[in-house]
Amino acid sequence: LSVCILPGDGIGPEVTASAVRVLQQVCENAGTSLETASQPFGGAAIDTTGEPLPPATLEACKAADGVLLGAVGGPQYDAAARAGAPRPEQGLLALRQEMGLFANLRPSRLFPTLEGASPLREKIVRGTDILVVRELTGGLYFGDRREGDEEALDTLPYSRAEIERVAWTAFEAARGRRGKLCSVDKANVLASSRLWRKVIDDVSADFPEVEVKHVLVDAMAMHLVTRPSSFDVVVTENLFGDILSDELSAVVGSIGLAPSASLGAPDTPGVFEPIHGSAPDIAGTGKANPIGTILSAAMLLRFAAGMEDAAKSIEDAVETVLREGLRPFDLGGTAGTEDVTAAILKAL
Amino acid sequence: LSVCILPGDGIGPEVTASAVRVLQQVCENAGTSLETASQPFGGAAIDTTGEPLPPATLEACKAADGVLLGAVGGPQYDAAARAGAPRPEQGLLALRQEMGLFANLRPSRLFPTLEGASPLREKIVRGTDILVVRELTGGLYFGDRREGDEEALDTLPYSRAEIERVAWTAFEAARGRRGKLCSVDKANVLASSRLWRKVIDDVSADFPEVEVKHVLVDAMAMHLVTRPSSFDVVVTENLFGDILSDELSAVVGSIGLAPSASLGAPDTPGVFEPIHGSAPDIAGTGKANPIGTILSAAMLLRFAAGMEDAAKSIEDAVETVLREGLRPFDLGGTAGTEDVTAAILKAL
Ligand SMILES: CC(C)[C@H](C(=O)O)[C@@H](O)C(=O)O
Ligand SMILES: CC(C)[C@H](C(=O)O)[C@@H](O)C(=O)O
Numbered sequence: 001l002s003v004c005i006l007p008g009d010g011i012g013p014e015v016t017a018s019a020v021r022v023l024q025q026v027c028e029n030a031g032t033s034l035e036t037a038s039q040p041f042g043g044a045a046i047d048t049t050g051e052p053l054p055p056a057t058l059e060a061c062k063a064a065d066g067v068l069l070g071a072v073g074g075p076q077y078d079a080a081a082r083a084g085a086p087r088p089e090q091g092l093l094a095l096r097q098e099m100g101l102f103a104n105l106r107p108s109r110l111f112p113t114l115e116g117a118s119p120l121r122e123k124i125v126r127g128t129d130i131l132v133v134r135e136l137t138g139g140l141y142f143g144d145r146r147e148g149d150e151e152a153l154d155t156l157p158y159s160r161a162e163i164e165r166v167a168w169t170a171f172e173a174a175r176g177r178r179g180k181l182c183s184v185d186k187a188n189v190l191a192s193s194r195l196w197r198k199v200i201d202d203v204s205a206d207f208p209e210v211e212v213k214h215v216l217v218d219a220m221a222m223h224l225v226t227r228p229s230s231f232d233v234v235v236t237e238n239l240f241g242d243i244l245s246d247e248l249s250a251v252v253g254s255i256g257l258a259p260s261a262s263l264g265a266p267d268t269p270g271v272f273e274p275i276h277g278s279a280p281d282i283a284g285t286g287k288a289n290p291i292g293t294i295l296s297a298a299m300l301l302r303f304a305a306g307m308e309d310a311a312k313s314i315e316d317a318v319e320t321v322l323r324e325g326l327r328p329f330d331l332g333g334t335a336g337t338e339d340v341t342a343a344i345l346k347a348l
Numbered sequence: 349l350s351v352c353i354l355p356g357d358g359i360g361p362e363v364t365a366s367a368v369r370v371l372q373q374v375c376e377n378a379g380t381s382l383e384t385a386s387q388p389f390g391g392a393a394i395d396t397t398g399e400p401l402p403p404a405t406l407e408a409c410k411a412a413d414g415v416l417l418g419a420v421g422g423p424q425y426d427a428a429a430r431a432g433a434p435r436p437e438q439g440l441l442a443l444r445q446e447m448g449l450f451a452n453l454r455p456s457r458l459f460p461t462l463e464g465a466s467p468l469r470e471k472i473v474r475g476t477d478i479l480v481v482r483e484l485t486g487g488l489y490f491g492d493r494r495e496g497d498e499e500a501l502d503t504l505p506y507s508r509a510e511i512e513r514v515a516w517t518a519f520e521a522a523r524g525r526r527g528k529l530c531s532v533d534k535a536n537v538l539a540s541s542r543l544w545r546k547v548i549d550d551v552s553a554d555f556p557e558v559e560v561k562h563v564l565v566d567a568m569a570m571h572l573v574t575r576p577s578s579f580d581v582v583v584t585e586n587l588f589g590d591i592l593s594d595e596l597s598a599v600v601g602s603i604g605l606a607p608s609a610s611l612g613a614p615d616t617p618g619v620f621e622p623i624h625g626s627a628p629d630i631a632g633t634g635k636a637n638p639i640g641t642i643l644s645a646a647m648l649l650r651f652a653a654g655m656e657d658a659a660k661s662i663e664d665a666v667e668t669v670l671r672e673g674l675r676p677f678d679l680g681g682t683a684g685t686e687d688v689t690a691a692i693l694k695a696l
Contacts, residue, residue: 073536089536119574124467140504145539149508152543156488156502186587188421188437191493195500221595222603225573226467239534243569243591250570 001027001034001305004064004269006041006057009077009088010278011288012070018290018341019068019297025348026301026310041095042072042088042278046080052091058098061269066304068297069273074280096136101262101271102162103169104134105299106245110252113323117331118253120225127229128252131177133170134241136262138162139192141238158192158237163199169263170235171207180232181212184220184240196237217244224248249275256289256330257318259296261303270303272296282329286336289328291318294344317347349375349382349653352412352617354389354405357425357436358626359636360418366638366689367416367645373696374649374658389443390420390436390626394428400439406446409617414652415443416645417621422628444484449610449619450510451517452482453647454593458600461671465679466601468573475577476600479525481518482589484610486510487540489586506540506585511547517611518583519555528580529560532568532588544585565592572596597623604637604678605666607644609651618651620644630677634684637676639666642692665695 005020007013020036027034039057046052052072061067072088081087095101109129110118118125135158143155174181183200185193197214204212215223217240223231224244228251236244249258255276262271274292282288295318302311321343327333328340335343353368355361368384375382387405394400400420409415420436429435443449457477458466466473483506491503522529531548533541545562552560563571565588571579572592576599584592597606603624610619622640630636646662649655669691675681676688683691 078536087536093537119469119472120467121469141537143501147539148543149546151505151507152539153491153506154504154538154540156504157499158501159499160497186590188426188435189441189489190502191495191500192502195496198497218590218594221569221591222598225595225598240591242534242566243588246566247569247573247595250573255570 001032002064003034003036003300004060004067005036005038006061006067006069007038007044008042008070008072008278009044009074010071010280010283012042012072012278014283014288014337015274015290015293016068016070018337019293021341022294022314022344022348023297025345026313029313029348030307030310032307041069042091043074043077045091046077046086046088052086052088053094058095061095061099061271064269066269066300067271068293068300069271070293071274071276071278073278093141095271096262097142099268099271100137100264101268102135102137103166103263104136104241105173105261105263106132106134106258106275108132108245108248108252108258111254111257111319111322114253114331118251120228120251124226125228125251130228130231130248131173131233132241132245132248133166133173133233133235134245135162135166135237139238156190156192158195160195160199163196164203167200167203167235170233171203171210174210174233175207178232179210181210182231182234183212183214184217184234184236184244185214186217187214188216192237200235220244221247224251228252245275256328257291257295259292259299261296261299263303270300272300286338287329288337289330290337290340291328294318313348317344320347349380350412351382351384351648352408352415353384353386354409354415354417355386355392356390356418356420356626357392357422358419358628358631360390360420360626362631362636362685363622363638363641364416364418366685367641369689370642370662370692370696371645373693374661377661377696378655378658380655389417390439391422391425393439394425394434394436400434400436401442406443409443409447409619412617414617414648415619416641416648417619418641419622419624419626421626441489443619444610445490447616447619448485448612449616450483450485451514451611452484452589453521453609453611454480454482454606454623456480456593456596456600456602456606459602459605459667459670462601462679466599468576468599472574473576473599478576478579478596479521479581480589480593480596481514481521481581481583482593483510483514483585487586504538504540506543508543508547511544512551515548515551515583518581519551519558522558522581523555526580527558529558530579530582531560531562532565532582532584532592533562534565535562536564540585548583568592569595572599576600593623604676605639605643607640607647609644609647611651618648620648634686635677636685637678638685638688639676642666661696665692668695
């Protein structure tokens with residue numbers, strides 16, 4: 001198994017280092033050989049090469065079986081970007097586009113032993129287990145733009161084919177879960193949302209066993225707070241997915257625990273990354289929570305290598321250490337990156 | 349004082365009728381003569397005239413001192429729209445545009461006696477008191493569109509002037525409150541957001557006493573769940589404001605209580621409406637909660653007539669009846685529209 005590591009910025013190098021140690025151990029347990037190599041990406045790559053996604057990094061990603069990414073960005077790069085420098089985020093967007101990673105899977109569930117970590121009351125949040133499928137290479141992120149000091153413009157284009165392929169991913173996921181799909185749009189205002197809704201309905205004809213509902217994005221932002229446990233799979237366009245999946249990760253109280261998988265065509269390596277950011281304020285302090293990245297490594301084993309048992313063993317180990325009371329800093333505890341990593345390695 | 353009433357659809361006629369009774373009583377108490385006249389709007393207007401905003405309705409709105417709106421929309425209109433009929437929502441958007449209502453003010457605060465109604469834990473939500481200022485006549489709502497069955501496109505344009513005027517509204521509001529302004533955008537991706545951020549910074553030079561922060565929309569969707577009490581005034585573009593203000597109203601547990609004011613140039617009558625929808629499922633049952641509309645009427649008195657004392661008397665009466673234990677259906681109680689209205693009239 002060959003994994004390309006993109007440590008990125010801030011706490012990225014720390015959390016990916018943890019996850020690599022976990023990958024090494026489960027691959028050893030499974031008798032699978034593992035090859036990892038790090039490549040510069042994001043702000044770190046801007047510092048050394050002047051661009052956030054150097055061609056050699058992209059090559060290495062395409063040649064690997066899967067990519068494990070830390071996080072990108074930091075205040076120094078924001079400042080430089082205002083002066084005309086490229087932004088670390090451009091590397092992330094270019095990576096998604098160049099590799100054709102059109103489906104971003106973000107599972108958010110309440111860890112049974114962490115009900116107390118949710119800002120929501122237990123009776124409301126209990127049982128929440130949602131998979132958000134976010135379209136990742138279309139919409140406002142990749143439409144034409146006009147920058148300007150007096151006027152600016154972004155465009156939100158979607159084609160039937162772009163919606164169809166992510167719809168298939170979502171319907172298939174729903175079929176393998178509890179059979180419910182909630183599609184989120186703003187069809188009462190946006191033309192792209194009306195096309196979105198139509199294509200979802202068309203694709204649903206091929207999945208009679210999946211129950212589909214359409215919900216407006218503003219209503220969904222409410223429902224995620226008032227009744228999160230009533231949803232199964234949620235599919236939506238790029239920017240709505242960005243907003244709603246972050247809201248949801250806050251709802252289940254686990255921004256530091258949440259993994260994600262960005263997938264493309266069957267023969268494309270996927271990119272696996274925690275949903276948290278680069279947290280420059282705690283970089284280098286040893287306080288970063290590596291669990292989001294470790295669970296992303298589990299998704300990598302599942303989707304990039306078909307190693308379901310190995311993936312499950314990581315997820316079980318994470319549940320075990322949390323059940324036994326281990327608490328990283330972001331969950332109000334005192335377990336640092338090393339403590340968490342060691343505990344998970346031990347539980348494996 | 350002349351108020352144009354747009355009852356609209358679903359529970360709209362019921363909740364506006366309640367609010368008119370409250371307006372009548374406070375105007376009588378204040379010795380102010382009140383004239384009200386209802387006009388067809390939304391689905392109800394489509395039914396009778398074929399269009400959601402008939403010219404006579406728009407005329408009447410422009411001629412009034414203020415407009416009190418119920419709600420628009422319903423499943424029968426959605427179905428008809430798919431067959432080519434106009435949508436009730438088009439009337440709402442046309443009204444905002446024709447009257448130049450560029451600033452939508454949505455105050456959301458936790459009613460002290462209703463802490464238990466929030467889905468969030470008391471210690472997290474306590475003290476939440478946010479004014480969302482949403483830009484209402486720009487962005488994706490009014491940009492050019494291309495409808496299509498294979499491709500669709502929406503555009504997100506903003507001009508400096510459009511951002512400036514709503515920024516002024518927000519800065520002035522922040523100055524009159526706790527002096528903190530949080531501007532929400534997606535400047536790491538969108539050109540329109542980069543212009544937004546620049547204009548907010550430019551306008552802030554005129555308000556040295558207001559502390560400004562920029563937050564990305566995905567992060568804000570998290571913060572509203574994890575630390576809502578740390579914000580004062582939030583200003584953002586049209587669609588982000590739609591999503592975040594609905595999320596926030598769910599956070600404080602009071603979708604049925606939340607009012608809004610849509611304001612334009614100083615000489616333009618404003619439109620005042622609850623943030624909840626037309627709730628067709630409970631229309632006609634007498635169960636609708638009129639408080640959102642009644643508090644919108646209070647905002648009308650404040651902004652359209654400068655009747656601060658009368659506005660305050662309504663807000664106090666609402667607080668009193670809630671403190672005394674009155675609970676509408678949406679807050680888990682059994683007080684119907686008539687019970688709530690009668691209690692508020694009595695408390696006045
Ligand atoms: C960094 C940013 C461009 C990115 C996005 O908006 O997609 C991030 O928020 C994410 O969700 O992965
Ligand atoms: C009905 C709809 C078009 C409208 C909007 O999105 O602006 C509503 O959600 C609102 O917030 O007033």
